[in-house]
Amino acid sequence: MIVSHNELVSVVNKAFLGMRRSCGEADVIANMVAGLQIVGLNGIGHFNNAAQFLTAEKDSPVDIFITNEGGLVVDLHGCSLACHLPVVIDYALEKMVGKKHLTIELKNCHNRWLAYNELVKLAAKGLACKAQWNNGSSPQNTLYILNQGCVSPELFLSDHLDLAGRTLHDMTIQLSVKNFDIAGYSAGYTKHIKSSALNNAQRDTWYEGISVDDEEWEVLKRTATALLVENSEQSVKGAGELV
Numbered sequence: 001m002i003v004s005h006n007e008l009v010s011v012v013n014k015a016f017l018g019m020r021r022s023c024g025e026a027d028v029i030a031n032m033v034a035g036l037q038i039v040g041l042n043g044i045g046h047f048n049n050a051a052q053f054l055t056a057e058k059d060s061p062v063d064i065f066i067t068n069e070g071g072l073v074v075d076l077h078g079c080s081l082a083c084h085l086p087v088v089i090d091y092a093l094e095k096m097v098g099k100k101h102l103t104i105e106l107k108n109c110h111n112r113w114l115a116y117n118e119l120v121k122l123a124a125k126g127l128a129c130k131a132q133w134n135n136g137s138s139p140q141n142t143l144y145i146l147n148q149g150c151v152s153p154e155l156f157l158s159d160h161l162d163l164a165g166r167t168l169h170d171m172t173i174q175l176s177v178k179n180f181d182i183a184g185y186s187a188g189y190t191k192h193i194k195s196s197a198l199n200n201a202q203r204d205t206w207y208e209g210i211s212v213d214d215e216e217w218e219v220l221k222r223t224a225t226a227l228l229v230e231n232s233e234q235s236v237k238g239a240g241e242l243v
Contacts, residue, residue, distance in 0.1 A: 001211075002211055003210050004209060005205075008034050008210055009027075011220055012029065012044075012220065012224075013026045014026075015220060015223045016054075019055050022059050023059055023084060024082060028086050032117045033114065036113060036117060038201070038202050038206075038210055039116075039202050040198075040201040040211075042113075043114070043116075044212055044220050046111055048223070049111065051223050057083075058077050058079055062074050062076050062087075064091065070095070071104065072091070072103070072105065073105045074106050076108050076109040079109065080110050080114070081106065081109045081110065081114060081115055086118055088106070089118055089122075096175060100176065100177045100178065101177070101178075104173040104174075105170065105172055106173065107167075107169070110169065112171045115131065116144070119144065119146060120153065122146065122175065123146050123148060123151070127175050127176065127177065128145075128146065128147045128175070128176045129144070129145070129175055130174045130180045131143075131144040131171060131174075133170065134167075134168050134170070136168050140160065141158040141161060142157055143189060145180050145182050145185060147180060150195055151202075154186070154192070154193075155198075156186045156192055157192075157193070158188065158189045158190050159190065160188065
């Protein structure tokens with residue numbers, strides 16, 4: 001089925017607000033989901049997957065350490081990246097003033113595809129970005145490269161697990177004032193999603209609306225509705241108890 005951008009953002013916004021979490025901004029997360037969905041990368045599916053665990057995850061700020069080389073190591077304590085990445089990126093940009101390169105090591109995090117839209121914004125700031133992570137299921141290795149001036153990244157996927165210095169729940173993001181060597185870094189990857197394909201998908205969406213999977217859309221709407229109803233019932237019950 002086809003939905004509008006406003007409709008998608010509104011439903012995700014309601015779903016996240018219903019979780020009543022302190023960390024994470026509903027409107028920012030809604031745009032993270034929409035940004036992934038409009039290029040055909042199943043943003044709703046990734047959010048639905050995250051929503052199964054968000055209410056049970058630790059709801060507190062991440063721990064950030066600075067390495068001897070000036071990079072950042074961020075421990076998310078097993079939480080969704082969606083709730084913390086915008087803050088981490090803002091902090092990293094402050095630390096990058098006067099530098100040409102910065103590495104961010106995100107530890108113990110989930111839902112890394114939802115980083116897509118936040119990383120796209122970096123190109124507008126004159127930065128190139130390279131991100132890499134492993135999954136426990138196929139594709140097992142994902143490489144994201146967005147060079148300066150580009151609208152969409154080059155994505156590379158592989159079933160070859162690359163755990164050099166990383167675990168299945170980590171993600172490495174490198175920021176640079178120089179472009180990354182796409183051909184060099186992508187050697188060995190078996191699947192390439194070109195930025196031109198993502199650009200075309202995004203362009204088509206603006207003309208035709210956002211295509212969503214019917215089942216995923218129903219799951220998302222149920223999440224938004226169920227949590228709002230649950231909160232309303234709790235509010236009514238709480239009000240009654242006070243009387």
